[in-house]
Amino acid sequence: xxxxFSIGVFDSGYGGLTVLKSIIEILPDYxxxxxxxxxxxxxxDHSFETVYHYTLQSVEWLFSKGCKLVILACNTASAKALxxxxxxxxxxxxxDYRVLGVIRPTAEIIGNFTQTQKVGILGTRxxxxxxxxxxxxSHFFSDVExxxxxxxxxxxxxxxxxxxxxxxxxxxxxxxDELFVQSKDIDTLLLxxxxxxxxxxxxxxxxxNQIKIVAQADIVAKSxxxxxxxxxxxxxxxxxxQERLFYTSGDTENFDQHAAxxxxxxxxxxxxxx
Numbered sequence: 001x002x003x004x005f006s007i008g009v010f011d012s013g014y015g016g017l018t019v020l021k022s023i024i025e026i027l028p029d030y031x032x033x034x035x036x037x038x039x040x041x042x043x044x045d046h047s048f049e050t051v052y053h054y055t056l057q058s059v060e061w062l063f064s065k066g067c068k069l070v071i072l073a074c075n076t077a078s079a080k081a082l083x084x085x086x087x088x089x090x091x092x093x094x095x096d097y098r099v100l101g102v103i104r105p106t107a108e109i110i111g112n113f114t115q116t117q118k119v120g121i122l123g124t125r126x127x128x129x130x131x132x133x134x135x136x137x138s139h140f141f142s143d144v145e146x147x148x149x150x151x152x153x154x155x156x157x158x159x160x161x162x163x164x165x166x167x168x169x170x171x172x173x174x175x176x177d178e179l180f181v182q183s184k185d186i187d188t189l190l191l192x193x194x195x196x197x198x199x200x201x202x203x204x205x206x207x208x209n210q211i212k213i214v215a216q217a218d219i220v221a222k223s224x225x226x227x228x229x230x231x232x233x234x235x236x237x238x239x240x241x242q243e244r245l246f247y248t249s250g251d252t253e254n255f256d257q258h259a260a261x262x263x264x265x266x267x268x269x270x271x272x273x274x
Contacts, residue, residue: 005237006031006245008067010058013041014159014255015194016073017262019102022217023071024244026225031239033065035272036259038250042155043076044124044193051126055081056089059099061272065247069234071224072101075123075192075216079103079130098234103132105223106190106216111141113212114188120179121148123192124155133192147186149179151193158195159258164202172202188212198262247272 009020013036020034037043037058043051055077062070072078078101085099110119121133127150134146153171157163180186189211191197197215204213228235246269248255259267 004066004239005068006033006066006239006243008032008059008062008065008070009034009073010037010055010062010070010077011035011072011074011194012037012043012054012077013155013195014038014258014262015155015196016071017259018194018197018215018217019071019073019220021263022221023224026218026221027228029240029242031241031243033062033067033245034247035062036246036248036250036255036269038248038255040249042124043074043080044126044150044152044155046076046126048080048130051076051080052084056085057274059085061274063094063097065245068097068237070097070099071220072099073194073220075102075194076126076130077101079127079132098231100224100227102194102216102220103136103192106192106214106219107133107136108140108223109219110137110188110190110214111144113214114144116185116187117141117143118145118147118183118186119188119190120183120186121146121190121192122151122154122175122179122196123148125150125152127192133190145183147179147182149175149182151175151196154199155193155195158198161258161261163199168199168202169206172199173206176203176206186211188214190214191216246270249274 059070082101128148157168248269252269252271255269256267
């Protein structure tokens with residue numbers, strides 16, 4: 001197989017850049033193409049059908065750009081679209097291509113963090129309504145009790161760069177209070193949205209230092225490393241020129257400004273066309 005493929009990383013907006021950052025730290029040699037569907041974000045409040053349509057369209061666009069492996073670095077897309085893409089689309093149209101998500105790798109290890117066997121999930125409405133995390137976690141940790149809380153205003157706060165200002169405290173406390181009302185024994189918080197790591201300083205200020213706050217980026221990156229080690233038929237077909245391309249369906253200038261915050265380095269994006 002010729003070495004001609006990149007790894008695609010998709011998110012509805014900027015959050016997937018936290019995942020890409022960790023992936024590059026662990027797997028720096030590969031070529032990556034990032035796509036943010038900023039023109040149609042956030043995905044959290046869209047229907048299953050809409051998220052599936054948008055996600056499949058974005059995945060196929062990344063395929064057309066030379067990505068044979070695509071990571072859905074978006075919890076909502078992983079919850080609402082991944083299974084159908086893997087089971088219904090890939091076998092028929094793209095049997096040699098792969099699409100992976102962020103939910104399963106996290107579910108496989110989240111039970112290792114809790115002592116009380118009670119885990120709190122903080123995510124978008126779409127992720128919470130899908131019940132993907134309770135279902136997946138139960139497959140690996142049947143004794144772990146999962147409590148969920150949607151945080152619909154956190155993504156807008158982050159994307160407007162207001163997440164570390166005093167005004168954000170009200171909404172951080174509000175959602176945490178609503179979660180802990182469900183169980184005071186929660187000792188592990190899973191940030192089930194790739195935007196949310198930027199909220200960690202605020203979250204930590206409102207919970208006990210005994211509570212573990214778990215972000216997904218490093219988990220997903222290590223899972224990808226393991227996947228490539230186990231699938232040489234995919235790994236052997238990947239370019240290793242350390243090239244990174246960034247595309248957005250929205251405004252490139254706006255994307256570059258926000259992306260620099262998530263990726264912690266300057267970004268120059270390209271406008272994607274469907």
